Amino acid sequence: MSKLMVSVSGVRGVFGESITPEIALNFATHFGIFRNRGKIVVGRDSRTTGPAMFNAVVSGLLSVGCDVIDLGIVSTPTVLLAVEESDANGGISITASHNSAEWNAMKFVSGNGMFLFPEEADKFIGSLDEPVEYANWDKMGKLYSDSDGTKRHIEKILKISYLDISKIKSKKFKVVIDCVNGAGGVISPLLLEKLGCEVIEINCEPTGHFAHTPEPLKKNLKQLEDAVKIHNADIGFANDPDVDRLAIVSEKGECIGEELSLLLSEKFVLSKVKGDIATNLSSSMASEDIAKIFGVKVHRTKVGEINVGKKMMELNSPIGGEGNGGVICAEVHYTRDAPAGMALILAYLAESEKTVSELANEIPKYYFAKDKLKVDSAKLNQIMAKVPQVFANYKLDKTDGIKILGNKFWIHIRKSGTEPIIRVYVESETTEKSKQICEDTITKLMR
Numbered sequence: 001m002s003k004l005m006v007s008v009s010g011v012r013g014v015f016g017e018s019i020t021p022e023i024a025l026n027f028a029t030h031f032g033i034f035r036n037r038g039k040i041v042v043g044r045d046s047r048t049t050g051p052a053m054f055n056a057v058v059s060g061l062l063s064v065g066c067d068v069i070d071l072g073i074v075s076t077p078t079v080l081l082a083v084e085e086s087d088a089n090g091g092i093s094i095t096a097s098h099n100s101a102e103w104n105a106m107k108f109v110s111g112n113g114m115f116l117f118p119e120e121a122d123k124f125i126g127s128l129d130e131p132v133e134y135a136n137w138d139k140m141g142k143l144y145s146d147s148d149g150t151k152r153h154i155e156k157i158l159k160i161s162y163l164d165i166s167k168i169k170s171k172k173f174k175v176v177i178d179c180v181n182g183a184g185g186v187i188s189p190l191l192l193e194k195l196g197c198e199v200i201e202i203n204c205e206p207t208g209h210f211a212h213t214p215e216p217l218k219k220n221l222k223q224l225e226d227a228v229k230i231h232n233a234d235i236g237f238a239n240d241p242d243v244d245r246l247a248i249v250s251e252k253g254e255c256i257g258e259e260l261s262l263l264l265s266e267k268f269v270l271s272k273v274k275g276d277i278a279t280n281l282s283s284s285m286a287s288e289d290i291a292k293i294f295g296v297k298v299h300r301t302k303v304g305e306i307n308v309g310k311k312m313m314e315l316n317s318p319i320g321g322e323g324n325g326g327v328i329c330a331e332v333h334y335t336r337d338a339p340a341g342m343a344l345i346l347a348y349l350a351e352s353e354k355t356v357s358e359l360a361n362e363i364p365k366y367y368f369a370k371d372k373l374k375v376d377s378a379k380l381n382q383i384m385a386k387v388p389q390v391f392a393n394y395k396l397d398k399t400d401g402i403k404i405l406g407n408k409f410w411i412h413i414r415k416s417g418t419e420p421i422i423r424v425y426v427e428s429e430t431t432e433k434s435k436q437i438c439e440d441t442i443t444k445l446m447r
């Protein structure tokens, strides 16, 4: 039986087991009160359990006096943008992101169109056991429908000041898009058409019957790789079910890895707008190489997109994000946005007159290894406490777990937030070296 997972990024579980309409109702009711019973925007991805979750969420919100704006099936970044650009006090995106079809979840949005900051999320979670004071019969909220969220999102992307839309259109790129039958189907093909592309859609029906394992990783994108080759396309894009992560397949039909979505976006945007960039501690060190070309700095944050978005806002960064394919383009908003990422990549292709694989080859190559250490909950802190002694000769960053900074390699060691596990991530110049460092690290910590 799966466990309900409650964290700063929301609440998720397997529908009917750990997440139920009752739980959704309780979270939504308390969220309505937490956001001062104001207007709340709600959107959902294409999951088959979405309508059941949605009706429970709406019921909770209306009963405490919130007006609800229903966006229908939309991407998570569309929900975030709709909150930011309206007078809503918050939003809820009903989606389990890259998790498989039996999962569902809720992500909670603050009035500024960003996810709850960690301290706000803690406060909200702390309020869940408080008794509910329902609104009076004459103060019930009202439900409104807004079917233009996607249209406004696309318009915002097309207005990015440094995008040369006519140049992109003139290239008439042939693009294969794989939305895994998630919410991407309602936005991504439309955006690509607006950019003058010849669009070949695969899995773009938002049915919630995911055509393959939905996380946009190379191992799950064989169909897209094949389609790019068969159609002789310029590029292939994959979205996760709620469209905040982007993976790219080159014109050769090879997935170039989700890290490249961010790195190519950084390189393109920095050539247009100078400014320090932000990314999390576990994303590729190629960001530092790219930043160096443009004379700017990389600021590393805790893992979790809200931490990156918040840092970008402080720094007024033009671009940033997470190495898992989460591109944050500041001119659209400070949250991960796969459609915005696609527009940036196509603009880069158009202006550079190069192919995807040529652009990818220009980015310094590093290789990851990751492993995890299963230990008794009681021993977790003991093992973490060992890390500074084991790596006494290195520079350590303790922003989030412990990151060991070596010469052309790093090791990031973190406790999992949900299980008694220590995760070890390594990046270096070769796969063999990364694997070896990962293995050695685990041996040293277990000693």
Ligand code: MG
Residues within 6 Å of the ligand: 097, 098, 240, 241, 242, 243, 244, 245
């Ligand atoms: Mg997602």
